[in-house]
Amino acid sequence: MSAAQRVLTREKISAGIGSWLSSFTLGVTEVAERQQVPWLTLSYADNITERGFKYTFQTSPVSSAQAEQALDLVVELAKRNNQPIRKAALIGDNTAATVFFFKPLREKLLQAKGIELVVDEVWTPPLPDATSIVQKLRATQPDVVFYGATNFPDSIQVLQKVKEFGVKTHIQGVGAWLVTPEYVKTVGKELLDNIQAVVAAHPLKGQEELVKKFVQRTGEPFMTQDPLCSYAHVWLIKEAAEQAKSADPKAIRDALAKIDLTTGPAASTLSPGRIRFDERGRRIGAVPLIVQWQNGEPFTVVPVNLATRPVVWHK
Amino acid sequence: MSIGLALIFGVMRVVNFAQGDFMMLGMYLTYYYAVVLGIDPLVGALVTIPPFFVVGLVLHRVFLARVTGGGDPNREMDAQLILTLGMSLIITNATTMILSPMPRAIRTAYATQAFAVGPLLLNQARTYAFFMALCLAAAVYVFLTRTDLGKALRAAADDPEAASYQGINVRAMHGVAFGVGIALVAAAGGLLATYYPIEPNVAVNFIVLMFVAVVLGGLGSIPGAFVGGLAIGLVQSLTLLVLPLQLQNVGVFVAFLLVLYVRPQGLFGRRARTV
Numbered sequence: 001m002s003a004a005q006r007v008l009t010r011e012k013i014s015a016g017i018g019s020w021l022s023s024f025t026l027g028v029t030e031v032a033e034r035q036q037v038p039w040l041t042l043s044y045a046d047n048i049t050e051r052g053f054k055y056t057f058q059t060s061p062v063s064s065a066q067a068e069q070a071l072d073l074v075v076e077l078a079k080r081n082n083q084p085i086r087k088a089a090l091i092g093d094n095t096a097a098t099v100f101f102f103k104p105l106r107e108k109l110l111q112a113k114g115i116e117l118v119v120d121e122v123w124t125p126p127l128p129d130a131t132s133i134v135q136k137l138r139a140t141q142p143d144v145v146f147y148g149a150t151n152f153p154d155s156i157q158v159l160q161k162v163k164e165f166g167v168k169t170h171i172q173g174v175g176a177w178l179v180t181p182e183y184v185k186t187v188g189k190e191l192l193d194n195i196q197a198v199v200a201a202h203p204l205k206g207q208e209e210l211v212k213k214f215v216q217r218t219g220e221p222f223m224t225q226d227p228l229c230s231y232a233h234v235w236l237i238k239e240a241a242e243q244a245k246s247a248d249p250k251a252i253r254d255a256l257a258k259i260d261l262t263t264g265p266a267a268s269t270l271s272p273g274r275i276r277f278d279e280r281g282r283r284i285g286a287v288p289l290i291v292q293w294q295n296g297e298p299f300t301v302v303p304v305n306l307a308t309r310p311v312v313w314h315k
Numbered sequence: 316m317s318i319g320l321a322l323i324f325g326v327m328r329v330v331n332f333a334q335g336d337f338m339m340l341g342m343y344l345t346y347y348y349a350v351v352l353g354i355d356p357l358v359g360a361l362v363t364i365p366p367f368f369v370v371g372l373v374l375h376r377v378f379l380a381r382v383t384g385g386g387d388p389n390r391e392m393d394a395q396l397i398l399t400l401g402m403s404l405i406i407t408n409a410t411t412m413i414l415s416p417m418p419r420a421i422r423t424a425y426a427t428q429a430f431a432v433g434p435l436l437l438n439q440a441r442t443y444a445f446f447m448a449l450c451l452a453a454a455v456y457v458f459l460t461r462t463d464l465g466k467a468l469r470a471a472a473d474d475p476e477a478a479s480y481q482g483i484n485v486r487a488m489h490g491v492a493f494g495v496g497i498a499l500v501a502a503a504g505g506l507l508a509t510y511y512p513i514e515p516n517v518a519v520n521f522i523v524l525m526f527v528a529v530v531l532g533g534l535g536s537i538p539g540a541f542v543g544g545l546a547i548g549l550v551q552s553l554t555l556l557v558l559p560l561q562l563q564n565v566g567v568f569v570a571f572l573l574v575l576y577v578r579p580q581g582l583f584g585r586r587a588r589t590v
Contacts (some may be wrong), residue, residue, distance in 0.1 A: 094561070123560045126520040132555045152418045152510045153520070160510065163427040186420035186512060189428070302558060303330075 001027040002051075008035040014247045015040065015240070017233040018124030020226060021150060022048060022096035029056040038253040040236060042200055042229035044175065045096035049280040055253050057277055059229065059236075059270055060200030066174075069288050070198040071109050073302050074144060074274030075171055077290075081313035085143040089119035091133055091158070092148025092174060098122075101148060101174045118142050125151035127158070127244075130141040134161035137169055148174035152182065170313075173197030176225035179291050179298035185220070194312055196292045196301070201228045201270055204289075204306040210265075216294050222297050229270055236275065237268035257281075271306060316521060317528035317540040318455055319499035325535030326472040326492035327383055332399040334500050334525060335518025336406040341367060341501025342508040342517065343414065349421045356421050359442055360505025367501035371494030378402070379493060380486060403518070408513040418514040426510045440510035447506055451499065452541050459537065460494075468492055472535070524564075527571050533584025542582055546570070 007013065007089045008031055015038045019025045022045035031038035038146040041048060041056065049056060061069065078085045088110055092098040102122070110117050118140040121133050127149070137145060151153035155178065162171070173179070177199040203223050204209045210231075214223045236256070241247055244255035261267040261275040276284050290302035292311055299309035320334045341363045348359035382394035412574035425439035470478040471488035479485050511517070528547050532539025548566050554566025574582065 121560050123563070127560075128551055128563050132552075132560065149436065152514070153517070156418075156420060156512050157510075160427045161438075164429045165436060182418055186418070187427075188422060 001031060002032040004028040008032060008037055013037050014095070015237045015252050017041070017230060017237075019043065022100075025136070026096060029053060032056065034151075036253075037249045038237075038240075038256055040233040040256075042225065043097065044100070044200065046100045047096065049282045053281065054257075055249075055281075056280045057256050057283075058231060059232065059275070059283045059286065061288050062282060063097050063174075064104045065286075066099045066198055066200075066288045067104045068272065070110055070172065070174075070290070071105065071113065072200075073290055074196075075113055075115075077302070077311060077313060078143065080172075083143065083313065085113075085115055087118045087142040088115045088168070089121075089137055089140065089142040089145040090117065091119060091121045091137075091152060092123075093127070093150055094122050095125070095126045095148075095150050098148030098150060098174055102146065105146060105199050119145075124156075125149075125154055127151070130154070130157040131162040133141035133158065134165050134167060137167050138165045142169055144170045144172055146174055147171050147178070149173060152177070156183075156186055159183075159191060163187075163191050168238065171195045175199065176202075176291075179224055179293070181221050183293075184296050189293070192293040193295065194292060196290055196311075197298070198288045199291050200286070200288060201225045201226045201232070202289050202291045202298065202300045203228065203308060204269075204271065204300055205308055206306075207269070210269075224298070230270040232266040235264060235269075235270055236261070239264065271303070316500055316503040316525050317532070317544045318452055319496035319503070319539055320525055321529045321532065321535055321537055321540035322455070322492055322499070324529065325537065326468055327489045328508070328535075329379065329395045329493075330399065332522075333406060334496070335522035336403045336410075337367065337370075337508070337584070338500045338504035338521065339410065339513070339515065339518045340406065340511040341411070341504030341509075343419075344501065345505035345508045346419055346421055346513055356423060356505060356509045357447065360447065360502050360508070363501040364498040364506045367507045368494040368498040371497035374402075374497070375493040376463035380489065383489065398545050404512070407515050407518065408489040412516065414417055416515055418512045420512040423467055423509055438510065444506035444509055444516040448503065451502060455495070455499065455537060464491065524567070527567065531571055531574055531581055533581030536581065536583040536585075539581055540585030546582075 017040045019033050022043040025041045025043035025048055029039050029048060036053045036055060042060050046062045046064050049058045067139050069241060075085055090102045090105060091101060106117065106120060119136045119142060149158055173196065176199040183192055186270050193225060195242055202225055211223045214227060239261060240252045240255040240259055244251035257277060259276060267273050267275050271289055272285060273289055274285060278284050289300050291298045292301045294309055294312060301307050301309055301311035316338060320331060323329050323331050338515045343364045345356050345359040345405060348354040348362060349356050382398050423440060428439045429436035430439060430442060449494060459469055467483045468488050468491060470483055475485045524547055528543035529540050532543030550567050550570045551563055554563050558566060
């Protein structure tokens with residue numbers, strides 16, 4: 001928050017983007033609102049756009065909506081592969097996005113689909129030891145684990161324990177933190193294979209040229225949600241500034257509130273290809289994607305029409 | 316981890332807030348040993364000891380001796396708190412700037428394998444780290460009780476003035492204590508790196524528990540720090556049998572408060588004489 005305060009009070013800022021972690025975004029957008037600077041965020045937590053703020057614009061589907069949509073997609077995928085989901089587990093930390101993702105699953109969604117919740121473990125990062133969590137997974141054998149460990153060391157600990165204990169449960173990550181290149185370097189591609197994550201954005205069919213340029217310029221092995229959203233946000237600010245014919249923050253805010261984009265780099269990056277915001281600042285019609293690790297690289301597997309690889313269901 | 320902290324406090328009466336940061340640097344050095352030189356991290360952890368001993372000696376000579384008085388019991392000690400806190404901030408931020416905040420990890424086969432002991436599964440990396448930590452603790456014990464240098468260290472800790480009358484260079488002993496303390500925590504970091512990711516802020520995950528172990532065992536007591544560390548691990552694990560995961564560390568702090576209520580000087584601490 002102090003960094004946001006410093007930037008927004010000392011510099012003449014027309015619009016901003018960030019943060020990554022919802023818990024940080026909650027603080028940063030508060031500063032942006034006070035300073036009346038429009039702020040675009042890729043963060044998921046529902047309460048980012050539940051505070052009546054006028055200057056916050058959330059391009060990702062919110063966590064609770066992602067939970068509902070992701071559950072539908074995972075259940076459908078499992079059915080299609082003749083392995084219906086009967087038991088599920090929720091394991092993750094208590095950062096904002098994970099909390100809002102787990103809440104509807106725990107309270108109604110799983111029950112509505114006839115899925116039994118067999119493990120429900122939430123911790124405050126850092127996780128001292130993942131043994132007890134993975135022991136519970138081993139004992140209860142859920143068909144799917146919804147996994148939200150946003151703190152890298154915690155996440156690595158859990159994955160290492162999953163391998164150590166030979167747990168074969170299907171892992172469905174909650175957020176793009178699980179599809180970064182650091183995971184391949186740390187745990188190896190074999191351990192990651194078939195792990196899925198529900199994300200707000202990931203390279204889609206037709207974006208091969210953009211990904212190629214990104215890889216060439218940055219040296220990163222692949223493109224993920226965070227650079228994609230930043231790319232889309234910059235284009236979105238440019239569109240809003242052009243529509244407002246001004247770099248004034250208030251004019252850009254008003255242009256963003258009225259924007260309706262169906263073409264251009266921003267619209268083609270954020271599925272399903274249209275950008276407009278409701279009165280709370282949430283992108284109307286935003287849908288999550290499902291990404292799957294395959295041979296050391298994460299690929300979009302759902303929705304099928306925009307997927308870059310077919311899904312491989314965990315056997 | 317805690318033994319180094321206890322040694323530094325026991326001999327120098329310095330509360331080293333930068334202890335966790337030296338652990339982090341030990342993790343990085345072990346990482347580079349593994350990645351660049353291909354040294355197994357279990358061996359690499361031990362190879363961190365000599366360079367960090369020298370780093371400790373130098374830091375003591377250049378900074379700490381100026382604020383601790385090199386054994387002068389009448390010297391004000393407040394400045395050392397600010398100094399070690401400042402060192403901690405500088406080390407963390409410099410590491411972030413130089414090595415980036417990107418997490419790294421050493422990929423070892425034993426990090427994801429377990430020894431099966433009946434129905435129990437013991438993680439191989441943690442088991443190796445535990446036994447190596449035991450060996451290091453035993454080596455420190457032998458060093459302090461069986462060598463002239465160790466005995467001189469203990470004398471300097473017990474009564475600096477009397478020790479100096481016996482011809483012991485208390486300032487030099489403080490340097491050795493700081494060097495050994497830093498080297499031990501760097502080696503502990505190296506062992507930790509066999510199964511835990513490395514990042515510049517990793518110290519915050521451990522520093523509080525390190526202090527709890529030292530205070531629980533009795534400030535300045537080496538066996539106390541060892542037992543305190545073991546007790547914390549045990550309480551953390553057993554807490555999960557009765558409390559949810561989120562309250563895992565609550566068990567540790569409740570046990571800590573209970574022990575201090577019954578024995579304010581800690582498990583192995585000596586009660587100060589009062590008039």
